[in-house]
Amino acid sequence: MNKVIRWSLLSASLIAILTLTAMNVYMLYDVRDTLIQGEQKKQLALLDEVALNVRRTIYRPYRGFNTLELEPIEGSIEERGQFPEQVREKIVQVANSPVFSAVYYTPANVDPCKEGSQIYELDRKMSLLNLTNQYPQNLCDGVGLVRTKARIELNNFDYRWNTNTEFDAHRSMNIGLINLHENSIIGYLTATIDRDYLINEVITPEINQYFDSSKTTSVVWLHDWANDVVLATNNNEIPFQIEEVQQRVDFGRMFGNWNLKIAFLDNASISLYHATFTKNIVVLGFSVILLLGALFYIFYTAQKERRILQQQADFLANVTHELKTPLAVIQAAGENIADGRVTQPKRLKEYGTHIHQESIRLNKMIEMLLDVARSDYGTTLIHASPHNLHLLVKNIIQQQHPLAKKKGHSIDYSYDSDKAIILVDPDHIKIILTNLIDNAVKYSKAPSTIYLQLSVTNDGFNLHVKDQGMGISRSHIKNIFKKFYRVEDSLSAKTKGHGLGLSIVQGLMGLNKGTVTVKSEWQKGSTFTLFFPEYNMHPTEINNPNQEDSVALISTRGTSTLASETIV
Ligand code: ADP
Numbered sequence: 001m002n003k004v005i006r007w008s009l010l011s012a013s014l015i016a017i018l019t020l021t022a023m024n025v026y027m028l029y030d031v032r033d034t035l036i037q038g039e040q041k042k043q044l045a046l047l048d049e050v051a052l053n054v055r056r057t058i059y060r061p062y063r064g065f066n067t068l069e070l071e072p073i074e075g076s077i078e079e080r081g082q083f084p085e086q087v088r089e090k091i092v093q094v095a096n097s098p099v100f101s102a103v104y105y106t107p108a109n110v111d112p113c114k115e116g117s118q119i120y121e122l123d124r125k126m127s128l129l130n131l132t133n134q135y136p137q138n139l140c141d142g143v144g145l146v147r148t149k150a151r152i153e154l155n156n157f158d159y160r161w162n163t164n165t166e167f168d169a170h171r172s173m174n175i176g177l178i179n180l181h182e183n184s185i186i187g188y189l190t191a192t193i194d195r196d197y198l199i200n201e202v203i204t205p206e207i208n209q210y211f212d213s214s215k216t217t218s219v220v221w222l223h224d225w226a227n228d229v230v231l232a233t234n235n236n237e238i239p240f241q242i243e244e245v246q247q248r249v250d251f252g253r254m255f256g257n258w259n260l261k262i263a264f265l266d267n268a269s270i271s272l273y274h275a276t277f278t279k280n281i282v283v284l285g286f287s288v289i290l291l292l293g294a295l296f297y298i299f300y301t302a303q304k305e306r307r308i309l310q311q312q313a314d315f316l317a318n319v320t321h322e323l324k325t326p327l328a329v330i331q332a333a334g335e336n337i338a339d340g341r342v343t344q345p346k347r348l349k350e351y352g353t354h355i356h357q358e359s360i361r362l363n364k365m366i367e368m369l370l371d372v373a374r375s376d377y378g379t380t381l382i383h384a385s386p387h388n389l390h391l392l393v394k395n396i397i398q399q400q401h402p403l404a405k406k407k408g409h410s411i412d413y414s415y416d417s418d419k420a421i422i423l424v425d426p427d428h429i430k431i432i433l434t435n436l437i438d439n440a441v442k443y444s445k446a447p448s449t450i451y452l453q454l455s456v457t458n459d460g461f462n463l464h465v466k467d468q469g470m471g472i473s474r475s476h477i478k479n480i481f482k483k484f485y486r487v488e489d490s491l492s493a494k495t496k497g498h499g500l501g502l503s504i505v506q507g508l509m510g511l512n513k514g515t516v517t518v519k520s521e522w523q524k525g526s527t528f529t530l531f532f533p534e535y536n537m538h539p540t541e542i543n544n545p546n547q548e549d550s551v552a553l554i555s556t557r558g559t560s561t562l563a564s565e566t567i568v
Contacts, residue, residue, distance in 0.1 A: 010299055017295070021288050025281070032277055040246065040264050043218050046210040047249045047262050050220070053206050055252055058173065058193075061097040065090055070162050070177045073186050077107060081120070082129050091189070092127045099198055100173070100191040104135055106143050107187040113140035136192060142168035143188045150176035150185050170195055170255040204232040207260075217265040219244075226257040238263075311484035311499065323365060326358035333358075371431065371504050372483070382425045382511050386535050389420035389429075389461055390454055396433045397452065404437065408446025411437070415454035420461040423535040428508040432516075435501040436465040436528050442495045444469030444525075460514075460533040467527075472520040480518070481506045 072084040083091060083105075095103040105120040106112050112119055112135065119139075120129040146166040153159045153176075164176040170193055177186040203222050211220045213235040221240050222232035230240045244263040251258065333351040336342045342351055374380040393413065401411050440450045444467045451466040472480060476487045486499040502516075505528075509516045513533055520526035 006299075006302075010295070013295055014292075017288060017291055021284065024284055028277055028280055028284075032273060035273055036264075043216075043262060043264055044247050044249070047220065047247070047260055050203075050206045050210050051249050051251050051260055054203055055254060057202050058099060058254060061094040061100075062090075062175075065163060065175075066161060068162070070186055071179050071181060073177060074107075074179070077105075077120075077129075077187070081131065088127065091122060092124075094189075094191055095122050095124050095127075099194060099202060101194040102136075102192050104139060104190045104192075105129060105187055106139075106190065108185040112143050138168060138171050139190050139192070142166070142172040142174040142190050146174035146176045146188055147185070150178065154178070154183055154185070165253075167254045167256065169257050170198065173254075199231050207232060207234050219263045219265065221245075221261045223259055223261050224257055225259060231258070238265075308484065314484075323362065326362040326365075329358045330355050330362075368498075368500060368504070371507075372500055380507070380511055382428065384423050384425050384512065386421055386423050386537050387426055387429075388418070389422050389424075389463065389532060390415050390418045392424075392426055392429050393433065393452060393454060393463065396430055396437075400434060400437045404441050404450065407441055408448075409441050409444065410447070410449045411452065412449050413452040413454075416456045417454065417461070420454060420456070420532075421535045421537060422461065422512075422514075422532040424512045424514075424532065428512055432505045432508050432530065433463075433465070435505050436530075439501060439528075440465060440467035440469065440526075442497065443467070457531070460531055463530040463532070465528045465530075466525065468525040471522045471524050471526055472518070473522045477518060477520055481516075 068087055068090060069084075070087065073087060076082060076084045076087075082088065091103060091105075094100060103122040105122070107119075110117050110119055116133055118131050118133050119135055121132045121135065122128070123130050145168055146164060149166050150164045153164050160180070162178050162180050164178065166174050166176075168174060172193060173191045175189040175191075177189060178184070179186050199222065207220050207222065211218055211234040213219075216234075219235045219238045220233060221230045223229070223240070224231055233240070240261075241263075245261045246264050247262050249260045249262075251260075333355050337348065337351055342348055371380070393415075397411055397413055404411055437450060437452075444450070448468045451464070453462075453464045453466070455462045455464070470489075472487060479485045480487070481502045482499075483503040484499040485503075486497060506516055509530060515531045517529050517531075518526060519529070
């Protein structure tokens with residue numbers, strides 16, 4: 001139940017942290033987008049204003065044109081070759097606008113596309129119409145456009161205007177004059193546009209008024225898209241690039257080939273926000289990592305402590321059980337002898353052996369517990385002196401082999417050198433090797449061979465203890481040197497142990513300036529490697545009391561540089 005609550009709380013906290021982070025990031029992006037969009041909308045409104053002002057400049061001279069009586073034009077032109085007075089005033093007003101270079105009038109029955117046609121041109125100085133056949137060629141296009149459009153409009157009965165306007169791109173403004181009573185076209189007024197004036201004196205100043213390059217970071221271009229030419233800009237330093245353009249605005253029905261294009265470069269408030277935005281994201285990222293790290297760390301250490309507590313409780317139960325077993329045997333045997341129930345010398349010997357063996361077992365256990373306690377408090381004493389590792393190993397094997405043999409295992413020992421001098425505490429080496437051999441026996445199925453191999457390295461000696469047992473899987477291998485750690489599988493479960501042996505091995509190897517490493521493959525076997533640094537001293541100084549015994553007890557096969565011996 002507790003486990004469920006712990007995991008649920010961890011998951012809930014994780015979800016809460018992630019949700020809060022996601023919300024924050026979303027909000028930051030949202031604020032940024034809103035700010036950018038707001039800023040861009042403002043700029044776009046200004047661009048619209050530029051286009052609108054240009055259109056106003058073009059239309060301004062025509063103000064009041066719609067209210068004129070146009071019907072008298074036909075008669076007046078036919079009779080005097082001039083406009084009626086009212087109309088003349090308005091047309092002179094148009095002709096006086098510097099945007100227009102000239103004003104022409106084409107009666108409805110004249111086709112300006114035909115060569116040699118006579119149309120009227122307004123003489124600006126005299127404000128009079130003169131017949132001429134010298135007019136710009138594109139006048140034919142302008143009149144053609146407005147004629148087609150006006151004819152369509154005349155078929156539309158809802159049409160209530162006496163004029164109809166069409167632009168021939170940026171070249172001319174053409175007005176169809178309509179007789180509303182007779183539903184017919186009177187003629188066409190064409191005002192040719194002064195392109196240079198329009199660009200340099202109308203559009204450029206408008207752009208600069210709204211987009212002063214010293215105040216804005218937006219770049220505006222007047223672009224002739226048909227010819228891909230930039231006609232005006234507020235910032236000559238930034239070349240026109242179509243990929244940079246974010247919005248475009250046209251001039252309504254005027255100047256069909258031209259439009260205004262804008263690129264929003266970051267302005268000060270957006271740049272400032274970008275800096276804050278990056279800072280926010282970085283701080284948020286760090287905080288989240290920190291929070292997650294702390295959460296995982298707390299959870300992990302709590303789990304670990306729980307596991308250790310559990311292991312210690314198991315250990316205590318285990319130890320108590322282990323201590324009680326030999327004690328019970330000793331107690332029963334002692335009681336039987338004391339009561340005088342056992343008198344036969346053979347039985348007495350048997351009981352004595354039992355008591356002896358069990359007290360050895362008890363002693364071993366107590367030693368082990370003391371080892372753990374000492375290494376826990378860092379009070380393990382070391383009595384190091386130079387020793388020949390080869391002889392130490394031989395000696396220990398000689399003591400261990402009966403136990404291994406009893407369980408159906410043999411020990412094979414080979415060595416590259418019989419002069420491996422190291423500075424160690426021999427009692428420690430005995431504990432270390434006994435533990436490793438004991439494990440190799442415990443975790444291998446009989447019959448099997450346990451290989452011990454002494455090899456020479458650059459700066460010392462390796463002692464490998466290799467078995468062909470159950471091996472240790474990758475996930476467990478990093479933990480096996482931890483105190484109380486036992487691999488949870490069927491063979492380990494059946495095998496007695498407290499998870500202390502390897503922790504003692506590692507602690508003692510450290511004290512003796514050596515290291516222990518392990519390589520293992522699941523179901524194939526394990527190799528524990530002990531490394532001892534070489535101790536340089538004269539061989540006569542070597543102190544090994546068991547040297548003679550070892551040599552006598554174990555027969556040596558092979559040479560002194562590579563020898564091997566098997567104890568079965
Ligand atoms: P234990 O008293 O359980 O043997 P150790 O500290 O000696 O404690 O070993 C820790 C664990 O490492 C063991 O429980 C066992 O699962 C695993 N282990 C140790 N040596 C071997 C080996 N030679 N082969 C397979 N597993 C081993």
